[in-house]
Every structure is written in C-alpha cells, then in structure tokens.
Amino acid sequence: MKKILAVLLALALVLGFAGCANKKDTADTTAASADKGEGLKIVCTIFPQYDFMRAITKGVDSVELSMLLAPGDESHSYSATLEDISTINSADLFIYVGGESDEWVEEVLKSAHPKKSIAIAELVETLEESDDGIIAQEEEEEEEGAFDEHVWTSLKRSSKIVTALGSALAELDAAHADTYSANAAQYAKQMQALDQQFTALFSTVKNKTLVIADRNPFRYFCEDYGIKAIAAFSGCSSNNEIPLSVQNELIKALKENGLKHLYVIELNSSDYADAIAKQAGAEKLVLYSCHNLSKEDFESGKTYIDFMTANYETLSTSMA
Secondary structure, three states, X not given: OHHHHHHHHHHHHHOOHHHOOOOOHHHHHOOOOHHHOOOXXXXXXXXXXXXXHHHHOOOOOOOEEEEOOOOOOOHHHOOOOHHHHHHHHOOOEEEEOXXXXXXXXXXXXXXXXXXXXXXXXXXXXXXXXOOOOEOOOOOOOOOOOOEOOOHHHOHHHHHHHHHHXXXXXXXXXXXXXXXXXXXXXXXXXXXXXXXXXXXHHHOOXXXXXXXXXXXXXXXXXXXXXXXXXXXXXXXXXXXOOOOHHHHHXXXXXXXXXXXXXXXXXXXXXXXXXXXXXXXXXXXXXXXXXXXXXXXXXXXXXXXXXXXXXXXXXXXXXXXX
C-alpha cells in the first residue's frame, strides 16, 4: 500500500495536478464554484467532518468544501486516488479522522502538504479498541495503543470537535472569524440539546441492550448513555457476511434479553439481518453511524443532526 501511495504521490506532484478539482463522483460534493472568488479550500475525508464544516462555513460563499468519499461508497474500503492526493496537496485545510482506517493519510502527508491538517480524533478523548460484545472477533494483531476512531457517534464529543474546528477555521481566515465562531457555537448547541434528549430518554430505559446484526461503530454513543451493545462485528471490520454460528448467537441474544428489535447501520444491503429478525420474531431497524450517506440523502442536504435525530426517534420508540 505504501509503495502504491508513493507512486501516486510522485505522479500527482510531477504532473502538476495540485490545482485540479476532484473529478470523480466526489466532485458533486463541492460546495462552491470558482466564480465565487478565491477563498479557503477545505477537504474532508468522510461525511461527519464534511457536515461539520458545511455548518461552520455557512454564509461564507468563497469557501470551497469537498468530501473525498463519494456518497454511497463504503468508507472502510476507500483508497486515495491520484486526484484525491493532488486535492489534499492544494488544500488550505485537510480534515480526517485519524486511526487505523486513516493510515493512508500519514503516507500521503509525507509528500502532500496542505496548509493545515487536523485529525478530529486528536480533538477529543478517545477510547481503546475493545471486543466487548463483539461475537465474530477477528484474529488480527491489535496495534499497541489502538483506539476506536468513531468519535463522532458521540454527540458530546462532536460538539467539542465542532467548537475546535470553528476556532481553527477562524485562525485561518480572520476576515470571517466571527461567522465561523457563531456558526460553530450554534451547531454545537444543537448537538448538546440532542444529547440532553438522549440522556433523558435513557434515564428511563430499563433494558439498555442493543443487538446489532452488523458492525458496531457506536462504542462512544453507548458509553455516553450506559448502553450495552451486542454486535456481529467490530466497528471497522471488513466482514459483511454473517456466519450461521454468529447468526445463532444474535438470535440467542435477542431472545435472552427479551428484545423485539434488531439493528443494522445505514447502507446495509445484506439479507442476513432479515433472516435473523425473522427467526427471533424481531423487527429490523436502521441506526445511523454517519460514516457516509446515500447519494439521495446527500443531494437532499441531510445533515449529521438529521441522522442523529432519526436515531433518537428510532430508539425512543424501540427501547422505551
């Protein structure tokens, strides 16, 4: 992987693509065009950072905002293209998550030099990776000090991330500092209000157990509200086929906990959850991890708050 990235980096810099826009499907994520004048170029790897920056830069038309991961694509199988690397190289601000799935970023940043880069996982307290509640544990050596990178699933942490990003942007573009700061404060306030709703909800829930026939990227969310999660795979697992033995364990978990709802994350198109739900007499429901969103949801302007609100509505009816 590192050799491939090295070749891509060399090509990107030699061929002078630094001023190019991303021309694959992610081109649709550009938030401003050249005719709006020169302004900050902000590049984000996945949807949470993109949405946070979209909210923070609202009203500043000169900002050019883009997301490398195309809507609808699988975030864990993403790999940087030549154009992605040149896009990063020409950015004023490059924002990524940090963690195992972003190992490629470290290699890219050795040769591509955006004016500023931020890993959102470095802005908040992180939790060590854990296999607690994971049925199909993978036989991979864990990196020493590895942490769970899905920090944005916590509204508490996301509000801190938004505040920090607002401050960073204000430093980069002092002319619009007041706008960035006000927008960041407003979005953080929305997150805090929704967090309070979740806190109130789970203060009344007796059985705080989620059974997930999917990956589990919700460790931070569960930590915030004292929820126990039982899932097929870890949050960054490459698996998408649930073995029969794991299906049986999920069915057992539903029955033993007296649960009538089984959860999957967005963009899950497998039939395994349907079979498990049928065997357990449960209903399948979607929880949004916000890794990515469908092209339709992107084009309609759906936000992180929209998806987390949908989670609240789902859980308030299925767990109350």
